[in-house]
Amino acid sequence: MSASASPTFKMDPNWICFHPNPAKPRFLLPTGAVDAHCHVFGPGDVFPYAPERKYTPCDAGKEQLWALRDFLGFSRNVIVQATCHGADNRAMVDALLSSNGTARGVATVKHSVSERELDDLDAAGVRGVRFNFVKRLVDALPMDTLAEIARRIQRLNWHIVIYFEAQELPELYDFIAGLPGIVVVDHMGRPDVAKPVDGPEFQLFVRLLREQSNIWSKVTCPERLSKQGGPGYDDVVPFARRLVEQFPDRVLSGTDWPHPNMTAAAPDDGALVDFIPKIAVTSALQNKLLIDNPMRLYWPEAVRP
Ligand code: 0GY
DSSP states (O other): OBBBOOTOOOOOOOOOOOSSSSOOOOOEEETOOOEEEEEEBTTTSSSSOOOOOOOOBBOOOHHHHHHHHHTTTTTTTEEOOGOOOTTTOOOHHHHHHHTTOOEEEEEETTOOOHHHHHHHHHHHTTTEEEEEEOOTTTOOOOHHHHHHHHGGGGGOOOEEEEEOGGGHHHHHHHHHHHHHSOOOEEGGOOOOOOOTSSSSSHHEEEHHHHHHHTTEEEEEOHHHSSSTOOOOOTTTTTHHHHHHHHHHTTOOOOOOOOOOTTTOOOOOOOHHHHHHHHHHOHHHHIIIIIIIIIHHHHHHHHHHH
16 A cells, blocks of 8 residues: 655645555454544545645545455445545545445535535435544534534434544533434543543543443544554553443444554554454454444444344
């Protein structure tokens, strides 16, 4: 897999491209495993990056994503709209349409999105919208706009994916708890893993899931959260394992390829797959995390009798 900068978009000078040569995972993914959090970037000369973007990445298109899926042993992908494309979902939709039904998407939409546009996204395989509160990535939409979008997508049976950092949760708690339908939190709400897993910060997140049975969590991004770094990411294990064991039917796993905004080094995607059996320690938990849960959310037609 090779990385390239689009000729029309100059990637950020310190941008770290995805790993060109990941290791083959030692963990054999079960047949049908879903990579439930990944992105596509461009290519920028075909699908221009958004004028309001906060970063310009290297191109990382659908063919490279499919190659990684096959190399790692996944069967399906959930492509989450990346902030560098703003609310222009064309690169993600193009990937969905060329996936032979093996990819679903999570879109970013504006208040002005029409019912027709929502229907078209649905037909392409979009099954959710993403609300992003990470200030370095986006200027968040007003809460009442988000609440309105949340209400409008219910007719499509979509869910909400929400991205925030742990220090924002006290302020966002009531808003999140009041959202309708299924709400999936990115990257465990980004805990500070230097703090104790039983401490007040992570326990507030656990409480959110305990009190609200519609809230799920992605147990993703050890490469972002770890202070120790890879390939083991051992300091993240207790956090992810706690969620997998306490909420086995409401957790999702994913690579986060092509790993936007890494500051140290490109993570080895093989090592990220090898993180999975450390947080889901039985085959029953692995099957829920990798197959049953994402299939229920993204391909319910394939699991309904
Ligand atoms: C992630 C995390 C990040 C970026 C984005 O859409 C994005 O730009 O999601 C991040 O920088 O933390 O989920 O990929």
